[in-house]
Amino acid sequence: MQPVQRSRPGFSRLPLVIDPAPMLAALADLDDALWQPHFNRDYYQGDWSGVGLITTESQVALVHGEGPAIKRQPWLDDPRWARGLAGLEVEIRNARLLRLGPHSHIREHRDYDLGGPEADMRLHVPLLAPEEVDFMLEDQRVPMRAGECWFLDLYRPHSVDNHGDRPRIHLVIDCRPGPWVDAAIDAGLATTPAAGEGRFNRAYAGFSRWLEQHPQQAVALDPLQDREVLISRILELGQAQGFVFGADQVRAALRRQRQVVR
Numbered sequence: 468m469q470p471v472q473r474s475r476p477g478f479s480r481l482p483l484v485i486d487p488a489p490m491l492a493a494l495a496d497l498d499d500a501l502w503q504p505h506f507n508r509d510y511y512q513g514d515w516s517g518v519g520l521i522t523t524e525s526q527v528a529l530v531h532g533e534g535p536a537i538k539r540q541p542w543l544d545d546p547r548w549a550r551g552l553a554g555l556e557v558e559i560r561n562a563r564l565l566r567l568g569p570h571s572h573i574r575e576h577r578d579y580d581l582g583g584p585e586a587d588m589r590l591h592v593p594l595l596a597p598e599e600v601d602f603m604l605e606d607q608r609v610p611m612r613a614g615e616c617w618f619l620d621l622y623r624p625h626s627v628d629n630h631g632d633r634p635r636i637h638l639v640i641d642c643r644p645g646p647w648v649d650a651a652i653d654a655g656l657a658t659t660p661a662a663g664e665g666r667f668n669r670a671y672a673g674f675s676r677w678l679e680q681h682p683q684q685a686v687a688l689d690p691l692q693d694r695e696v697l698i699s700r701i702l703e704l705g706q707a708q709g710f711v712f713g714a715d716q717v718r719a720a721l722r723r724q725r726q727v728v729r
Contacts, residue, residue, distance in 0.1 A: 478609050478662075479618045479655040483554045485592060487614040489547035490638065494564070494594055501541060502566065513571025514634075520548055521562040536560050548638075552592070555616065557642035560587050567600070567627055567635045575603075575626040575715040582622040588648060591617045592638040599631025606719055607662035611637075618652045626715050630666055667712040671720065674701075674710035694721070 497518060505515040520542040523534040536559060542548050548562075567573065581589055596613040603609075604625045611617050619625070629635050642648060664672075678685050684704065691697040698717045705712055 475618075475620055475652065476656060477604055477607070477620050477623055478659065479652045480611075480659040481590075481616045481618060481651040481655045482658065483616045483651065485554065485614055485616050486551050487592075487594060488551075490551035490592075490594055493545045493547040493551075494636065496545070497541065497564075505565075509574075510576055511567075511571065511573045513629075514566065514568025515571060515573055516566050516568075518564040519562075520564065520638075521559055523561065552638075552640075555590075555640070555642075556647045557590075557640075557645070559640055559642050561639075561641040563639055564594075565637050565639050567629045569629060569632045569634060571629050572713065573627040575624050575718065577624055578621040581620070585644070586622075587641040588644050589619050589621050590640040590642060590648075591619055592640065593617075593635075594638055595634060595636040597629070597631045597633045597635060599629065599633070600635045601628045601630070601665040601667065603627065603665050603668070603715075604662075606665075606668060608665040608668070610660045610663055618648070618655075624719075628665070628667060628713070667716050670705070670710045671712040671716040674705045674708065674712065675720070677708055677710070697721075 501518045502516045503518070505511060505517060518541055519539050521536050521538050524537055542562070578589070581587065591611060593611045593613045593615060596611055601608050602611060602625070604619060604621075605623050609617065609619065627635075688697060688700060688704075691700055698714050698721075701717050702712075702714065
């Protein structure tokens with residue numbers, strides 16, 4: 468019998484008491500040499516790096532994979548990581564610190580290995596969470612703050628922009644699905660903060676209004692059949708008018724346009 472697919476929200480702030488203090492102290496004591504660039508270099512610009520705490524056997528430390536979970540040396544050497552996550556009643560398959568450096572960008576993508584009823588589930592525990600960071604999930608800014616624990620359905624399209632001068636560091640956990648985490652997700656929905664807009668999305672919305680007021684500029688875009696050429700031209704036009712946004716916002720708008728046409 469096939470497992471029943473449970474419909475989950477895009478995100479939920481779990482009603483857990485997470486003590487960030489021991490983990491922040493452990494983070495401060497980490498050897499800088501442990502930070503490794505993310506393996507998927509096509510997905511980002513700038514600094515996206517991490518430290519594997521719990522990983523599966525015979526795999527790159529920052530990759531979600533199969534096989535038994537193995538506690539790596541940074542986790543074994545410092546009990547403060549486990550102490551900080553004491554309230555999390557899940558089977559951890561992978562735990563890694565992920566850092567997005569100042570003025571760095573993770574392009575929109577989907578984590579296809581997180582799809583399906585038996586797939587692992589992704590939790591984020593923000594440790595350093597500057598306000599200048601926009602974590603976008605399906606064009607919505609998820610308002611994560613330090614010391615919280617969030618479920619995120621990252622099978623859906625998502626991207627991250629760090630607009631500021633400070634790094635963003637999250638403890639990212641992949642765990643097995645089960646009744647406890649499902650109940651925590653459901654219980655957290657009532658108090659989960661509303662999603663926001665994000666800096667680039669706000670700029671693109673302003674550009675769209677400008678384009679409506681200048682229909683001759685919109686008409687000039689119509690002959691551009693090559694998608695990447697069209698995106699580049701829209702980015703140039705937006706910047707010329709003082710609207711700074713990224714290719715992800717343009718691609719999302721074109722995607723929505725196609726859905727309306729259908």
